[in-house]
Structure formats: structure tokens, C-alpha cells
Amino acid sequence: MKYLNYILLLMSFGLIIFLSLFLSSNKDVESIPEKPLLTATTGSVIPPDQVELFGTKIDLRRFDMRERYDREINSFAYFHSTTMMYIKRANKYFPIIEPILKANGIPDDFKYLAVIESNLDIRSVSPAKAVGIWQLMTVTGRENGLEINDQIDERYHLEKATEAACRYLKTAYSRYGDWFNVAASYNAGMARISSELKNQMVSSSFDLLLVEETSRYLFRIMAIKELFSNPYKYGFVLKPENLYQPVSTNKVEISQDIPDLAEFAQSYGLNYRQLKEFNPWLRDRKLKISTSGKKYILDIPEKKDLFYDRSKIKVHDNAWVS
Secondary structure (H helix, E strand, C coil): HHHHHHHHHHHHHHHHHHHHHHHCCCCCCCHCCCCCCCCCCCCCCCCCCCCCCCCEEECCCCHHHHHHHHHHHHHHHHHHHHHHHHHHHHHHHHHHHHHHHHHHHHHHHHHHHHHHHCCCCCCCCCCCHHHHHEEEEEEHHHHHHCEEEECEEEECCCCHHHHHHHHHHHHHHHHHHHHHHHHHHHHHCCHHHHHHHHHHHCCCHHCCCCCCHHHHHHHHHHHHHHHCHHHHHCCCCCHHHHHHCCEEEEEEECCCCCCCCHHHHCCCCHHHHHHHHHHHEEEEEEECCCCCCCCCCEECCCCCHHCCCCHHHHHHHCHCCC
């Protein structure tokens, strides 16, 4: 009799559990939250103890150095669409920028400064009216040999703007003898960096208390270099066909006025937009030669390269694809 009571008790509990499950399974479907189709986890990137920039190793073990770098590498790692765009554009522009830096004795890593400055958008204009991939101000551009007026703005000319940026960087290096201070001065200006180094009694811009934009500047360059060096490590999967391709051009010398650039473009089998795409430094609908003997070189794209061709894909840096 004793065992029979135990059996009945267990059966009762079993019945209760069964009824609970049955009732819960018949609740209104809308009351049950739908599971997401995809789930994702977010893990923070762990900063290394040191990185290298401009050929110099940087110790990141000091708490502030580590935290400042940590902020930037995680920002780029999880800002997916924009960071991928940087790499896609780099495949188009780095082949032009790198040889100019090398010819001028500028460390190759300064190409990452251009990424930070403009997102490699050749038409970029800042709220302060800095222009082009190198974000040159009007005064700085003119001081470094660029023509800037109503119809011509060579800050939009990639090769010439890169040469101008190199001239600025070399001038700054002759003052500081330190590429990190040179890079900081590119953002804040030489006058500001020089006065702050003196007033705060330090020799490195890493140790300066500056406005947030400049304080973050070097760490953003370091972080984007790291991500460009191994994008797959940070979750970016790119194929060769994802990268933007350079378009070969013919150089056409212009020594006479062009009264209508749209008509001029059509004479080369292009439209006005395509002409401006390859010559963004042309800022008007016409080109007037204001000085006798002055000549301009226009880039006229090869028609065969205007259309996507998988067989002609070029990858500038194999680290970018996986």
C-alpha cells in the first residue's frame, strides 16, 4: 500500500507537468518572441604591447597609450561599411600615392594619414574648407605650389596634392626631426604643436594634452594601418572583385582655352561627368588659359577600362583579400 501511494504521487506530478507543457504550447503564437535569423557576438579587440609606425616601434603598455589605441582599433573594426570602403578605395589610389611619398623621402605610412584625413574621398571638403584627399587648406595649398582659383583647384588633383603634402611634411620634419610630431602638426598646425611642446615641457606629441581630434589623430593612423595590414583578422572578408580598380588614362596637353568642357568631353567620346570624374580639379564649365604659355594636362580615360572586366582585376596588396 505504501508503494502504491508513491506511484500515485509520481503519476500526479507527471500529469501536472504534462498539462503545463500542453497549455504552454497552445498559447497565442504572437505572444512567443520570434528568434532572430542570425545571431552575432561582439568581442573587443585586444591591443598589442607595441605597434610600428613611420619605422619606429611604439610602446602601448602605458595605460593611456593602450586605452587611446584601444578606442580607435575597436572603432574601425566595428565601423564595417566605412572601413571596407577605405580598403576598396586604397586599391585605386595607393598605387599613385606610394611612389610620390617614396620619391620625396616621406615614410610610406603617411598614406594612412590620407585615409584618416579624407576617407580617401578625392572630393572631400571639411567644415573648415580643407579640400581633397590630403585635406589642404587654401593657404597651405598655395604655399606648397598649388593653383587655386575659381576655375582650377589643384587640391583635387591627386598627384599634385600629394606632392604639396610632401612639401609640407618635409618642412615640418626639418623643424621637429620627429615624424610623429610632423603628423600631429598636419592636423593641428606647426605653430600649435610647437607652442604646446614648449609650454607643456615635453618632446613628443604623444605626451601633449590637446583637443580631442588631435589627441586621437596618431592613434587613428596606427589603428587603420593595423587593420589594413590584416583585415581578415578583424572580420573583413574582401575578394579581388570587391576592390575598386584604377582606370588607365591618356595625358592630353591643353594650351588653348576650352569654352565648353561638355563639348570638349564629347569630342573624346566622354560625357561631362566622366571628364570631371578624372579631372576633379576642373572647377568650372570652361577652362580659360589666363597666362600666356600656360599648359594643363587632362586625364582622358581609356574607353576599354571604363567597364568592369573581371579578367583585368588588379590587387595592390594581397593582404586585403582572402
